[in-house]
Every structure is written in structure tokens, then in C-alpha cells.
Amino acid sequence: MYCQHCGKELPEDSAFCRYCGASQGLGDGKKPGKKKAAVAGIVAGAAVFLVILLCVILGGKKEKAAGPSEGTETVRKVQKESQTAEEQETVDAEETAQEEELPAVLGNFVVQRGTRTAALGDRELILYEEEQEVWSTQGTVGNRLMMTEDGLYYAREQTGSSLEYYDFEEKTQTVILGNYMGMEPVGLIGSKLYVKAAGKNDMDDHIIVEKDLSEGTVRELPFPDMWGDFSILTCGDRLYYLGGRTDVSASPLYEGDPATGNAVVLDQQAACGPFVREGKLYYVHCNEPGYDTESIFELTELEPGRGEGRVLLTDTYGEMGWLKSVENGYAVFDCYKDTESFQKVLDLAAGTVKRTDNQGEKSTELIGHDKEGFYYSAYSGEYTNGTWYPPKVYHVYYYNYAGGQIKDMGSVTGRAVGVDRDYIYYASSEDTADAAYGRVPFGSTAPEPVKTETPSDSSDREYILPGSDSRYYRKLDLEGLSAEEIRIARNEIYARHGYMFSTQDLQEYFSGKSWYTPSVPAEEFSEGMLNQTERANLDMIKEYERNTGINQ
Structure with missing residues (x-):
């Protein structure tokens, strides 16, 4: 509720305003208009001043030693203290408002906002509040999480796929979106939720789905070049992402307008990013279509709608590293x-x-x-x-x-x-x-x-990356492998689950392995069949291929 006189926000059922002292017995508790609040503030301020002046006059009569100048200083001191208190209250209110208006926070595996933390492992998602576990859900959950002030968004891939929402206050789970595979929450613009999802015919070809949480309507945005393991986020009323590969490995940076469904290219040769901070976009520009350790990278700051970006750092890829x-x-x-x-x-x-x-x-x-x-x-x-x-x-x-x-x-x-x-x-x-x-x-x-010599299993020799279903590999582990070996390593992850390849050379290759049992036709395969470790390794291999320009 709000004070009917000064307009300050108050706890529900307050009898008096803790700011101006006005009774709250009348009115409906709605925030008054600016004009009404301003007039009320002037009246309240005048009343406070008269009370202070009266106290000073009475004080002067009681103590003859207090001259006119001392009385004036007393009034000024009281006014200053009152003003300081009001200013501090304003600052506190602004800080509280800023905290409440924090944007949605995205994270992989773990996401934290305020006193809450959501974390997942294989087949479980747990919510902690002030270090205590307050909620959990079982099942295969995607590693991309999004937390707002009011709730938690996450994707579930088990029997089918769904994007779900847990409401902190109501303590309820709701299915927000279904009928799409490989979903990940992207962000919110007003009442509209944006979700990245796999294309219906190709898990590497993605679409963006918009769900209006107020109206309940759903539509697909026809943005171009949403291929592979790409990053997309919201900034203002737009979506930004690195699109399909151009010449070798650098990618165009797109700005997508959800209102029109159109996207424009902001930079033809972006290497990594984007990231958003305080309304500005950050990404790395590459000075050539394909790159190696000696290619020139430029960290670029771009303020949407304000023209060309500003270069913050220039160095070789080998020295700058990956943003x-x-x-x-x-x-x-x-x-x-x-x-x-x-x-x-x-x-x-x-x-x-x-x-x-x-x-x-x-x-x-x-x-x-x-x-x-x-x-x-x-x-x-x-x-x-x-x-x-x-x-x-x-x-x-x-x-x-x-x-x-x-x-x-x-x-x-x-x-x-x-x-x-x-x-x-x-x-x-x-x-x-x-x-x-x-x-x-x-x-x-x-x-x-304790470091010991562990004999390798005989079946390990049949894999390019033994244990890719249970061990996290790094890009460094792929160095020294040929393009064909990396291609096979990527498809080993699918082959472990009996995936039946439409490409003849891959089907023949895996048919020669003792551990391979073809059992799942390509059209029946679901990304939800992969465990968390396999998805992480698959994403890492795809990113490495994209960055190096191989197998494209």
C-alpha cells in the first residue's frame, strides 16, 4: 500500500505513515498521482516547519540565554537532519528498487540471484534459499537455467521435452512450453519469454520461440543462420546472437527484432560473444574470415542504436584468448x-x-x-x-x-x-x-x-575418446587429432546409444566396433537420450570444429 499524503510505499495494513506520520485510516491504499503527492508533501513539510519553529520560540522563552542567532542555527540543524534523513530514505528506496528490477540471471549448471541458488546434476535440480534446500525436482534437466525475482525457468527432457517454471511464492511447477526439443531459456522482454529450441528436422538448426506469458500466445521467430552451438541473449527490446558460419569460422553478429521477426547483420566477422552489461554489447571481432593463433582479435563495445562500436583491446587470438x-x-x-x-x-x-x-x-x-x-x-x-x-x-x-x-x-x-x-x-x-x-x-x-598406472580396457582402443559418456573432455584433448578423427569422436557419442546413421561411411565404421548395436533410427532419436556429460562433450567438440573451421 502507499501513503495517501506523501506517496511513500508502506507495509500492508499500516495505521500510520512512518515517513510523514499521516493516518492511513482512509483511502484504498493505491499510490496517489504525482500532483496529489507533491501537494501533500508541501503541506506536510510546512506543518513540520511550523512545529519546529514553535518549539524554538518556546525554547527561547524558557532559556533566556539562547539568542536569535542560536535559535536560527537550531532550526537549520533540525532542517538539515530532516533533509538528510529524507535523502537517505530516498537512496535506500532507489537501491531497493534497483535490486528488485535486476534482470533475469542465466547460468549453466548453477545460477544465483540474491539469496537463492539453483544447481543441477544428473537427473536432479535443487533450489537453495539462504543455504537451505527448499525445493527439488527429479528428472533429466537441461544445464541452462534462468532465474528471475519471482521464479526459475528450466528445460526438462525426459518423456518428450518441456520448458518449465517454478514459482518461488506459490511453490508450484508449471509447464510453460512444450512440443520442442533442445530448449533453453534465453531471456524476457516485458511479458514475453524467449526460448532457443532445436529445429524440427535438424538438432543443429535452431529456432527462437516467443511465449507471451500474459496472453498465452506462442510464435516462432524466423531469424536466419541459427546454427550449431550458438549464444543468444536479450538487450533492451532486441535479441543478439552469432549466426551461421561465413567463410571459415568467424560468424556474423545479428540483431533480431522480435516485433517484426527480422534480423540484421551488425558485424560480418565476429569470433565470440556476445555479452551484455549495462545496456551495452560486448563481442570479439576477427579481422579475417578464418583464424588461427596469429589472427588479430578486437574486443568491441557496442551500444545498440548508437552507430559503430568502440574497440577496447586488440591482440592476436593466441595472446588475447577466448572471451x-x-x-x-x-x-x-x-x-x-x-x-x-x-x-x-x-x-x-x-x-x-x-x-x-x-x-x-x-x-x-x-x-x-x-x-x-x-x-x-x-x-x-x-x-x-x-x-x-x-x-x-x-x-x-x-x-x-x-x-x-x-x-x-x-x-x-x-x-x-x-x-x-x-x-x-x-x-x-x-x-x-x-x-x-x-x-x-x-x-x-x-x-x-594417488597416481597409478591404470591398464586400459580393451574396448577403449575402439574409441577416439574413451569415456566420452562419463568424463569431461577439453578442447586441448582434441589437438593433434585429424579432422576425420574429431568427426568420429563427435558421432561416437550418438553411436553409444545405438543411433543408426544415414551417412554410409559412418554406419560402416561403427558397425565394425564390438560395442556398437544399431537400434535407434535417426528420426526416433531424441537429444534427451544423452546424459549431461555427453551433451557437454558434444557441445565442446562442435564449438572446437566451428572455431577451427574443420568439418563444416
């Missing part, structure tokens, strides 16, 4: 070298660049951030008998933007996938039939594994 995040005035890049990997951190205002310490590990990965810095995991795998074995332990560190300090936050057994204020979230998928999910408090320490 992973733009938050709180800093851009973070994942950098991969032959012997190590680390994060580079660009201060967008100062233009200075720093880097993280890989803590003696071979690989690092950005897994989360807050207002003061970001979290990353550091880990090392090894090859034994020609087979790649991923790390058993992931160490998690925190990097502070301002000072560049690095703090050890703990370690986990399994892959670190995210963090919130107090916990590290991890997924362990050593056995797809019994995949584990969990979280541990900051400061926890996982036992370091």
Missing part, C-alpha cells in the same frame, strides 16, 4: 597455451590487463563471479597407455578485480561447475548409471588421488 565474461567493468578471457592455461582480466575503464596464476596446474576454467571478482578452477589430467584420464580433483580459486589477489577457496572430487556465496558445486560422472552431484563449503579439501 568468457563481461561483468562489473571487467572482461575475462580464457587463454590456452601449449603447457598451461590461465585467465586474462581487462579493466574496461583503465584499459589495463592482468592475468591469473594457474597454481601449477595445466588447465583453468572460469566458473563464476560476484561484484568484486571471479572464481576459476585449476586442474590437470594425464595420459596413461595412450588414453586421456581427466583430473579427479579440481581446485577452486578466487581472483579479486581491484587488487589482483588470489585466494584458495577449496577443492572438490569431480568437476567444479559453479559457486555461490558459500559453496562450491561439482558434478562427478565416473559412472553414467550412478552420476553424482553435490556441493561443499568453501575451504573444503578433497584428497589428492
